[in-house]
Amino acid sequence: MIVTRVVVTGIGAVSPLGNTFRQSWDALMAGRSGIGEITRIDISEFPWKTAGELRGFDPLTYLSPKEARRLDPFVQYAVAAALMAVEDSGLDFLAVASGDRRPLPLTAGVVIGSSRGGVSTLEREFKRGLSRTSPYVMPSSTVSVAASYVAQKLGIKGHCLGISHACASGASAVGEAFRIIKSGSIPLLMAGGTEAPLCRLCIAGYGSSGALSGRPVRFDGIPETPRPFDMKRDGFVLSEGACILVLEELTHAKRRGARIYGEIVGYGNTVDAYHMTRPDPEGEAAAMIMAIEEAGIAPHEVSYVNAHGTGTPVGDLAEVQSMRRVFGRRSSAIQTSAAKSMTGHMLAASGSMEVAFTFMALRDGIIPPTINLDERDPACDINIVTERRKTEIEFALSSSYGFGGVNAVLVLRRM
Numbered sequence: 001m002i003v004t005r006v007v008v009t010g011i012g013a014v015s016p017l018g019n020t021f022r023q024s025w026d027a028l029m030a031g032r033s034g035i036g037e038i039t040r041i042d043i044s045e046f047p048w049k050t051a052g053e054l055r056g057f058d059p060l061t062y063l064s065p066k067e068a069r070r071l072d073p074f075v076q077y078a079v080a081a082a083l084m085a086v087e088d089s090g091l092d093f094l095a096v097a098s099g100d101r102r103p104l105p106l107t108a109g110v111v112i113g114s115s116r117g118g119v120s121t122l123e124r125e126f127k128r129g130l131s132r133t134s135p136y137v138m139p140s141s142t143v144s145v146a147a148s149y150v151a152q153k154l155g156i157k158g159h160c161l162g163i164s165h166a167c168a169s170g171a172s173a174v175g176e177a178f179r180i181i182k183s184g185s186i187p188l189l190m191a192g193g194t195e196a197p198l199c200r201l202c203i204a205g206y207g208s209s210g211a212l213s214g215r216p217v218r219f220d221g222i223p224e225t226p227r228p229f230d231m232k233r234d235g236f237v238l239s240e241g242a243c244i245l246v247l248e249e250l251t252h253a254k255r256r257g258a259r260i261y262g263e264i265v266g267y268g269n270t271v272d273a274y275h276m277t278r279p280d281p282e283g284e285a286a287a288m289i290m291a292i293e294e295a296g297i298a299p300h301e302v303s304y305v306n307a308h309g310t311g312t313p314v315g316d317l318a319e320v321q322s323m324r325r326v327f328g329r330r331s332s333a334i335q336t337s338a339a340k341s342m343t344g345h346m347l348a349a350s351g352s353m354e355v356a357f358t359f360m361a362l363r364d365g366i367i368p369p370t371i372n373l374d375e376r377d378p379a380c381d382i383n384i385v386t387e388r389r390k391t392e393i394e395f396a397l398s399s400s401y402g403f404g405g406v407n408a409v410l411v412l413r414r415m
Contacts, residue, residue: 006181007415009258010089010246011356012081015343016052016239020084024343024353025360028368029388033342035223035237037216041200048212050225051198052239052344070136071149072118073196077242077349078146079153082110082190086154089246090258109159110147111177111191112244113169115347115402117143120199146194150244159186166402167308169193170243171351175267175408177247187249193348194242203238209277211235211312224372226311226345228338229320229384231375236310239344243353261359263413265395266295272405279315279401284322287407288397292326295411297395299327302334302411304367304396306358309338310345311372319399320380335393337385338370351400355410358398362414365392 013020016034017027027034038051059068059076062083068076118141125137139145144162151160159180165172170193177191206212213235215225227233253260268290272283292299308319323331339354346353361367367389376384393414400408 004182004184005250006178006247006264007250007253008245008261008264008359009248009253010085010091011243011261012084012088013241013243013353013356014054014057014077014080015241015243015346015349015353016054017343019054019057021243021356025357028339028342028357029366031342031369031371033223033371035225035344038198040198043203046203046207047214048203048207049216050213050223050237052237052346053198054240070140072121072140073240074114074118074194075140075146075149077196077240078112078150078194078244081192081194081242081244082150082154085190085244085246091246107158107186108156108188109186110151110156111161111163111173111189112147112150113163113165113173113193113348114143114146114195115164115166115169116195116197116202117141117164119202120196123199123201150190159189165406165408166404167345167347168351168400168402168406168408169348170353171355171398171400171408171410172269174245174247174352174355175269175410178264178267181247181249187252189247190244191247192242192244192352195347195349196240197238197347198240206238213237213311226341227372228307228309228311228341228370229316229377229380230373231377233311233313233316235312236340237344239346241346241349241353243349243356245352245356260415262362262415264410265413266291266293266411268407268409270407272407274405277403279318280405281318281321281325283405284319284399284401284407285325287409288322288326288399291397291409291411295395300330302395302397304361304393305334305336306354306396306398307336307338308399308401309340311340315401317379320382323382332381333383335367335385335389335391336382337368339368341371351408354400355398355412358396358412362393362396362412366390
């Protein structure tokens with residue numbers, strides 16, 4: 001029996017922590033928050049004042065002025081992250097700068113997830129007036145255009161898929177790409193998540209659902225939110241960004257001498273079938289168990305969990321309860337961290353970004369801290385790492401959960 005192994009050979013990202021993946025990882029390791037006051041839109045009538053905005057991002061680094069005008073930011077971010085991921089991977093299948101348009105054979109593809117797609121474009125066009133609607137509003141706002149435009153920029157003509165799976169979209173995209181490569185049908189896929197939800201509609205919508213934190217930024221500019229697993233947590237902070245990974249079949253990667261971040265060994269995808277906004281610990285646990293079983297390991301072999309950890313009262317508690325179901329008493333000892341304490345919730349982009357962060361933790365043997373945890377909720381009695389910790393990790397788990405009770409979990413292995 002031929003066993004197909006799937007590895008990650010490239011990572012690219014833009015986030016509130018930095019306009020490259022390396023900048024974002026360095027900020028995460030330093031415990032530096034990317035959250036600040038909302039500056040891009042008028043939120044004077046809203047009680048929710050904070051967000052994770054990209055700072056200094058220039059789409060013209062990656063796109064022509066015409067493309068930048070026509071494409072929603074969620075597509076711009078995906079293109080930027082994808083081009084950086086290709087460069088990071090050492091792949092040489094398209095000289096973008098020189099205009100070389102030689103297409104890839106049908107042995108490469110793109111799978112990108114987004115929860116909200118081009119919602120900012122839709123809001124802008126509606127405000128402008130329907131009689132003046134841009135002819136690009138429909139193609140620019142559809143969820144699948146992030147994947148198809150990345151494919152267009154890279155000359156990829158193989159498998160292409162846009163996924164919308166709420167906040168689990170990015171992790172689901174990576175998981176589905178893993179499954180496609182594992183099936184033996186294609187050896188290389190770009191996969192990840194992208195999101196640009198910082199508009200009045202999203203802030204009002206998430207806020208009215210009770211999901212957003214109402215804490216302001218302190219007078220000295222230091223954010224005190226989000227607060228995953230903290231006694232005073234009051235919701236997540238909405239953010240934007242993108243993270244794209246290059247997934248390859250192992251022998252394909254070795255044949256070209258690629259640098260390998262690590263291996264994806266398991267993927268769990270379940271739905272709670274319970275409630276539109278309230279998570280069910282049983283559904284989350286089922287996704288974790290599915291991923292662990294596919295990895296062919298026992299739960300006690302997982303030594304690090306990159307938690308979904310949004311900072312909502314209900315969500316964090318459900319995640320802790322799901323961990324107890326999977327890890328038993330060991331759930332209070334297994335090392336856990338929550339990147340969203342610094343990135344905020346980038347929706348689809350958080351899932352793939354946290355997979356990338358987990359690969360770095362495996363590779364470097366360092367667990368990043370969780371910030372804003374001043375008073376731990378006694379009900380959240382898990383081992384949350386609050387200071388950067390040096391430790392060897394062989395297997396790690398990254399979890400993403402979303403509205404509608406959708407769950408996506410990946411198990412990663414150090415190589």
